[in-house]
Amino acid sequence: MPEYLLRCFAESGNSYKPAILLELAGADWAPVFVDYFHGETREAEYRALNVMGEAPVLEHGDVTLSQSGVILDYLADALGAFGAETPAERREIWRWILFDNHKLTSYTATLRFMRAIAKTGETPVTDFLHKRAEAAYAVLDAHLAGKTFVVGERPTIADLSLSAYLFFGDEIGVPFEPYANIRAWLERIRSLPGWKHPYDLMPREKPAAA
Amino acid sequence: MPEYLLRCFAESGNSYKPAILLELAGADWAPVFVDYFHGETREAEYRALNVMGEAPVLEHGDVTLSQSGVILDYLADALGAFGAETPAERREIWRWILFDNHKLTSYTATLRFMRAIAKTGETPVTDFLHKRAEAAYAVLDAHLAGKTFVVGERPTIADLSLSAYLFFGDEIGVPFEPYANIRAWLERIRSLPGWKHPYDLMPREKPAAA
Numbered sequence: 297m298p299e300y301l302l303r304c305f306a307e308s309g310n311s312y313k314p315a316i317l318l319e320l321a322g323a324d325w326a327p328v329f330v331d332y333f334h335g336e337t338r339e340a341e342y343r344a345l346n347v348m349g350e351a352p353v354l355e356h357g358d359v360t361l362s363q364s365g366v367i368l369d370y371l372a373d374a375l376g377a378f379g380a381e382t383p384a385e386r387r388e389i390w391r392w393i394l395f396d397n398h399k400l401t402s403y404t405a406t407l408r409f410m411r412a413i414a415k416t417g418e419t420p421v422t423d424f425l426h427k428r429a430e431a432a433y434a435v436l437d438a439h440l441a442g443k444t445f446v447v448g449e450r451p452t453i454a455d456l457s458l459s460a461y462l463f464f465g466d467e468i469g470v471p472f473e474p475y476a477n478i479r480a481w482l483e484r485i486r487s488l489p490g491w492k493h494p495y496d497l498m499p500r501e502k503p504a505a506a
Numbered sequence: 507m508p509e510y511l512l513r514c515f516a517e518s519g520n521s522y523k524p525a526i527l528l529e530l531a532g533a534d535w536a537p538v539f540v541d542y543f544h545g546e547t548r549e550a551e552y553r554a555l556n557v558m559g560e561a562p563v564l565e566h567g568d569v570t571l572s573q574s575g576v577i578l579d580y581l582a583d584a585l586g587a588f589g590a591e592t593p594a595e596r597r598e599i600w601r602w603i604l605f606d607n608h609k610l611t612s613y614t615a616t617l618r619f620m621r622a623i624a625k626t627g628e629t630p631v632t633d634f635l636h637k638r639a640e641a642a643y644a645v646l647d648a649h650l651a652g653k654t655f656v657v658g659e660r661p662t663i664a665d666l667s668l669s670a671y672l673f674f675g676d677e678i679g680v681p682f683e684p685y686a687n688i689r690a691w692l693e694r695i696r697s698l699p700g701w702k703h704p705y706d707l708m709p710r711e712k713p714a715a716a
Contacts, residue, residue: 347649348605359594363608365599390576395558397608398573420630439557445650 300325303345305332307413308315309405311352312494313364314371316398317456319497320490321377329499355503364460365393368453378453388447392454400436403428404468406463412467429470433478440477443502444484451488459485465492510581513555513563514708517623519615521562522704526580527666529707531587532701539709572668575603578663581632588663591673596656602664604695610646613638614671614678623675624692627716639680643688656693661698669695673703 300318304311304327310387312328318325330351336342337349346353346362354361356374369390372379379384405423410416436458441447446454463480465472472479487492509530514521514537515627521540525693528535540561546552547559556563564571566584571577579600582589590596617635618627620626646668649656672692675682682689 299567313651343648348609348645359597359598361601363601366597366606369600370597387569387571387576390579391571391573393608394573394604397604398612398621402608402612421634424634431687437556439552471618 297320298324298326299356301355302326302425303328303330303355304351305325305330306350306495306498306500308332308498309401309408309464309494310350310364311498312460312463313453314352314354314367314446315494315497316460316492317368317371317375317453320456321371321375323371323375327498329502331502358495365390365457366424367480368393369456372453377455378451380447380452381409385447385452387456389452392446395432395435396454396457399428400432400458401461403432404464404470407452407470408464408468412464413467426470429468433470433472433475437475437477440481443481444475445481446476455481455485460494508534508536510566512536513538513565514561515539516705517709517710518542518561518612518708519618519674519704520574520586521708522560522673523663523667523670524564524577525586525704525707526579526670526702527581527588527663529702530666530698531585532700533581533585534630537670537708539712545589548561551555552576566575566716575600575667578603579668582663588661588666590662595657595662599662599664602656603667603712604663605645606667609638609689611640611671613642614674614680617680618671618674618678619664621679622674626634636680639678643680647685647687650691653691655691661695665691665695670704 300323302311302315302318302325304315304430315327315358318355332351337351343349345360348362350362352364352367354367357455361370403425407422407429416422445451446458461468510533512525512528514525514534523588525537540546542561545560553559555570558572560572562574562577571580590599613635617632617639620632626632655661656668669677669692
């Protein structure tokens with residue numbers, strides 16, 4: 297049995313955050329498919345595992361953990377990869393993971409869900425989310441000016457968190473053209489050895505019975 | 507000069523999160539008024555302090571920090587109050603601070619801004635945010651069943667983060683009636699010695715010239 301199990305599904309950018317960390321760090325891990333689109337996360341069994349009713353959930357020994365941000369922090373320590381080297385760096389990483397959760401992923405994930413999955417068409421709500429996503433892109437782009445990665449010269453879990461949904465860029469439908477720093481930074485992340493797109497890293501359906 | 511300076515304003519629930527921690531812990535602190543409603547957070551000077559253009563910002567010695575979640579974590583360590591006692595507790599606290607940022611504050615803060623401050627009236631966007639707020643309340647209420655506080659038997663920064671906007675409950679306009687566990691928990695927080703409402707703790711305008 298692999299050391300790390302990650303309950304996840306391919307369309308979930310939040311699941312992708314720890315999945316790509318596990319993959320890039322060469323961890324002994326396996327995905328466990330969550331059948332989100334058939335309601336698995338709303339079922340009592342799943343809620344007993346995670347009252348928040350969300351993917352991902354990490355299982356590692358006797359630790360069961362949800363929320364991608366704290367899973368990233370936990371794994372960076374456990375794997376000795378993509379983490380902070382100083383307390384100041386650690387704070388800066390958390391600052392950007394929180395910004396991601398509050399202002400970037402929150403809007404882009406919902407906008408992408410409406411446009412590409414629920415296919416609601418353009419509505420006042422997609423317009424609202426689109427403008428919020430643009431505001432978040434502008435903040436991130438300004439921060440990245442003159443920088444290689446979000447926190448210093450090497451990639452950290454802050455980069456993996458902030459970039460995750462942006463790899464679904466066409467599905468979000470907020471053009472990257474005005475954000476040259478974001479485009480260059482996404483290319484640097486894509487170039488990390490072993491990098492994979494979410495759709496190539498996590499399962500899209502239940503594995504066939506063995 | 508006080509040991510801790512917190513750039514904040516009374517209407518900001520995110521500012522209130524560290525403000526109430528500083529107050530309850532008896533820290534030597536002072537608020538520094540941020541003139542959000544006259545655009546201060548959009549100005550170059552403020553962006554140089556915090557590229558995210560948000561309040562709060564904490565200043566403590568040579569540490570300058572934004573994002574309420576990591577400010578709470580920093581202060582809990584520095585003050586030895588409302589923090590974790592074990593690594594597992596620390597993860598659980600972060601899990602709920604992240605949930606707050608992603609799913610509770612993100613929707614309730616914006617909904618309250620639209621209804622009570624911008625006064626947009628009821629729109630498809632307020633309807634969207636209202637339903638998202640209800641979903642977040644339901645998760646928190648389910649988690650609080652049989653519990654005194656969010657993480658264990660004593661209050662932590664997770665409680666201070668999750669409850670902050672809920673003290674503007676009437677302004678948010680999502681009734682608490684269906685959520686008995688949340689109502690009892692908010693009463694327990696209100697009863698902490700030294701507790702103050704955001705409007706009684708932080709400045710609403712620039713102090714008069716001395």
